Amino acid sequence: IQETHLPNSLSLLSVDSQTLQKQIDELSTFSDSPAPSVTRILYSDMDVLARRYVKNLMGLAGLSVREDAVGNIFGRWEGYEPEIGAVATGSHIDAIPYSGKYDGVVGVLGAIEAINVLKRSGFKPKKSLEVIMFTSEEPTRFGISCLGSRLLAGSEELAKALRNTVDNQNTSFFDAASFAGYEKDEEKLSSVFLDKGIYSAFIELHIEQGPILEKEGISIGVVTAIAAPASIKVDFEGNGGHAGAVLMPDRNDAGLAAAELALAVEKHVLESGSVDTVGTIGIMDLHPRAINSIPSKAHLEIDTRDIEESRRNIVIEKIHQSAMAISKKRGVKLSEFQIVNQDPPALSDSSVIKAMELAASELNLTYKKMISRAYHDSLFMARISPMGMIFIPCYKGYSHKPEEFASLDDMANGVKVLASTLAKLSLH
Amino acid sequence: IQETHLPNSLSLLSVDSQTLQKQIDELSTFSDSPAPSVTRILYSDMDVLARRYVKNLMGLAGLSVREDAVGNIFGRWEGYEPEIGAVATGSHIDAIPYSGKYDGVVGVLGAIEAINVLKRSGFKPKKSLEVIMFTSEEPTRFGISCLGSRLLAGSEELAKALRNTVDNQNTSFFDAASFAGYEKDEEKLSSVFLDKGIYSAFIELHIEQGPILEKEGISIGVVTAIAAPASIKVDFEGNGGHAGAVLMPDRNDAGLAAAELALAVEKHVLESGSVDTVGTIGIMDLHPRAINSIPSKAHLEIDTRDIEESRRNIVIEKIHQSAMAISKKRGVKLSEFQIVNQDPPALSDSSVIKAMELAASELNLTYKKMISRAYHDSLFMARISPMGMIFIPCYKGYSHKPEEFASLDDMANGVKVLASTLAKLSLH
Ligand SMILES: [Mn+2]
Ligand SMILES: [Mn+2]
Ligand SMILES: [Mn+2]
Ligand SMILES: [Mn+2]
The missing domain is CATH 3.40.630.10 (Zn peptidases)
Incomplete structure (x- = not known):
């Protein structure tokens, strides 16, 4: 210089x-x-x-x-x-x-x-x-x-x-x-x-x-x-229906699937053991978004970052596993799991x-x-x-x-x- | 006649x-x-x-x-x-x-x-x-x-x-x-x-x-x-912040509090033991609703019904207890828990x-x-x-x-x- x-x-x-x-x-x-x-x-x-x-x-x-x-x-x-x-x-x-x-x-x-x-x-x-x-x-x-x-x-x-x-x-x-x-x-x-x-x-x-x-x-x-930031879009789809008329055993509630995945993201991030791993669900949209309708669709956007790329990628993989497991357990379709970006x-x-x-x-x-x-x-x-x-x-x-x-x-x-x-x- | x-x-x-x-x-x-x-x-x-x-x-x-x-x-x-x-x-x-x-x-x-x-x-x-x-x-x-x-x-x-x-x-x-x-x-x-x-x-x-x-x-x-239908509005408030910059231990995420309450509603409804008890979270709005922002506010609307009023009211009380416990655990303010209607x-x-x-x-x-x-x-x-x-x-x-x-x-x-x-x- x-x-x-x-x-x-x-x-x-x-x-x-x-x-x-x-x-x-x-x-x-x-x-x-x-x-x-x-x-x-x-x-x-x-x-x-x-x-x-x-x-x-x-x-x-x-x-x-x-x-x-x-x-x-x-x-x-x-x-x-x-x-x-x-x-x-x-x-x-x-x-x-x-x-x-x-x-x-x-x-x-x-x-x-x-x-x-x-x-x-x-x-x-x-x-x-x-x-x-x-x-x-x-x-x-x-x-x-x-x-x-x-x-x-x-x-x-x-x-x-x-x-x-x-x-x-x-x-x-x-x-x-x-x-x-x-x-x-x-x-x-x-x-x-x-x-x-x-x-x-x-x-x-x-x-x-x-x-x-x-x-x-x-x-x-x-x-x-x-x-290294990554972002993921997730969509769940269920049958929806009337909040009064559809009994609990007959439901496949896309909103509850989303709620469960949101908590799973937090869990997987904390499991990394490093304070440098973070994960956030900033967007969770329910459809049709009415108090008396069971959510038939839920859309999540997840942000996860780490200063170590490989550690972040492990979290992404765990989130994917959870999304699939929740989909299966709740009879809700995982219609999208898109890694929008995954930058080094x-x-x-x-x-x-x-x-x-x-x-x-x-x-x-x-x-x-x-x-x-x-x-x-x-x-x-x-x-x-x-x-x-x-x-x-x-x-x-x-x-x-x-x-x-x-x-x-x-x-x-x-x-x-x-x-x-x-x-x-x-x-x- | x-x-x-x-x-x-x-x-x-x-x-x-x-x-x-x-x-x-x-x-x-x-x-x-x-x-x-x-x-x-x-x-x-x-x-x-x-x-x-x-x-x-x-x-x-x-x-x-x-x-x-x-x-x-x-x-x-x-x-x-x-x-x-x-x-x-x-x-x-x-x-x-x-x-x-x-x-x-x-x-x-x-x-x-x-x-x-x-x-x-x-x-x-x-x-x-x-x-x-x-x-x-x-x-x-x-x-x-x-x-x-x-x-x-x-x-x-x-x-x-x-x-x-x-x-x-x-x-x-x-x-x-x-x-x-x-x-x-x-x-x-x-x-x-x-x-x-x-x-x-x-x-x-x-x-x-x-x-x-x-x-x-x-x-x-x-x-x-x-x-007998009842509906409840719930608001959680946390500090929000940047999804990359705020580390997990420093967060009080209103969206995760909402997700946790949604799953608690399902749990309390199922605990009633009767197929006639139902509960639904049809609305769960996050604020500011951006992928790279920690939710600083979450708004839920919950619908719960039963053919027995007393059994439904027990569910409402349990939801309230959960909302308070989640608020305490996550350091998120329960700024509203309003029973909008609770009809017989x-x-x-x-x-x-x-x-x-x-x-x-x-x-x-x-x-x-x-x-x-x-x-x-x-x-x-x-x-x-x-x-x-x-x-x-x-x-x-x-x-x-x-x-x-x-x-x-x-x-x-x-x-x-x-x-x-x-x-x-x-x-x-
Ligand atoms: Mn109607
Ligand atoms: Mn009608
Ligand atoms: Mn920015
Ligand atoms: Mn900037």
Whole structure:
């Protein structure tokens, strides 16, 4: 790292955290649920408005803006050696129902502020710098997490799957994309793929979404690895019927099968014996969803993660065994058991880790190397670029709920470390 | 029973079952879900259209139509001794999501056809005859079953509760009613109450919603009692959080608490030892309902019934104990445990039973005395009038699903028995 090439003024990096907070607050108003909660679903009206807001900020920061066929948004600051792979940073702005305003957003608006910081300091990039806003990191609408970054990283599998992907209103992915002004031609999805090497590094700034940094009073988390996430969709089907008229021995209740599987997931996760294994049933839909009807269908979505891929895969196998056993015992059909994704963990690149550590040290900020248990677009960017992540503390580790919060100081620290890391890697 | 006063032509009662089927099919098109399923929710656009359809048929049958403040609809055929309490019949036309087209509808359109049958036969009523279409037998929209008949029967408790009742879109009962053209003034609800004695009898024709008549090849069920239904709403609240970041020991998952309670309901019901005890969890909603969020809230709606009230109440008490124990064990708040209704069973009146039995015998139809395990508006009409119910077979006992079906012959038999019973009780 040729840190000696950095202009002196970089040690005086000044973040306009008031403006950043104002922007975060403004962006949070593009929501389908009342404040303080945020709900921003891919390709919805609110998503389109929020995207316009981000593109406008990129423009104001002097970045040249481009969007790809699925709405990944790129803001580029051309370096004086533009033929070398750019140094990129970014995150997402979509928000699951009734969540908060910092998840992802800090890594998009904070990245734009990092660019502003560098510009104010007089910095001139050698490698180009690029801010990326990824499409649909959250799986809310189509059940696919990191949709944009997965495609950027060249997932042919995803490009194929999207041809038959619909949301729970039966709207196809391409109809939804075209509603938001993006591609409706499925043949053109491969234009989203980026070549390996197009970026010389990728760094994502993000709230920790866990309690460690706050608890230990540490300013910066230097992420060394991202845990391996998997998600599973399960459908049970029974005969349903009237809640008064069908006697208990004649029932095959899809809802009770789902309840039993939910508890089995918890059991299998705890059996792993490691605190790093987690499993969650966030979705359990009963049909027809009436108090006086026996559920004839139940739909579950299960999320399980571990920092060890093999241990996570054992849990998935046990969940499958339980689903089959419950189906048999209750006379309920297991009409679907689909492993939607089963991604390996990703490691941060040692050169990026070093740059982040050096940036934090120079800024006199305490930092700690840590693992990300939540996944991020970085998980997929790691497939095509050296990757690193910067975590900042958040209130009680809360995320995915309205109480999510990061302080002005913590955000300013994160933006400074990001700006400095971008500068170092740009000049490197 | 002065059956000798019946005109001879009554033995030739001819039901126009083709037209009845056509009307049932037409009414089923007023639905918010695609055929063959029916979804017709209180005070929705489709409900308003269906109500207009029923009022029109009542008018064509020569009945004088009146509606009360909540939309119970009455079609009256004045008898030659109109000062004596009328003989009433009727049922409901609302349909839970994705259900069928016969539940309730057979007892409304079939009742209008019974009037047509009697008119064609030359019958002249002594006591007036009245067809009633009850508002919201199903609890779908406001969580209150038999809303119309409960109010007719004078439930001050319900009139009071409706002031604070909202649907899951937070629309108040009175706003919804006024949307459909009914009362928006909460003070006027007591105008719906009917005095005891205003009817000298009430009879409801309904599909069995169970498999017995079909299995045993019997044409008519003469209902002697209606089981005691109860319904319970339960809410659990935990801290929620990110599915990746919050480790298992730090969780208090409201969804798992709900799953555990669902299985406890089944256990307590089975412990009763009687096949007549049933319990169902038809609704289990998780919040925020995202695959990567730990449920911070769970809402359950539980239905439990028995032909013995005390045995059912023991089950309710055990469910409450379990809910509290689960709450404690999982560190999840039991923020609501509300017994929404806990109705006693109702007995049919012996004079009405005798009239139904005699009618079936005279028509040479096989019949069987039986218990209704589903509840009906008759449960509440029994509070202000001698009550009886006529069941007809339905395919495999299916109800509350699109496969619900009753044959033309079975419906014609039910309408004949109803017409004859109305005639007998009118002249009595
Ligand atoms: Mn998130
Ligand atoms: Mn995120
Ligand atoms: Mn029903
Ligand atoms: Mn019914």
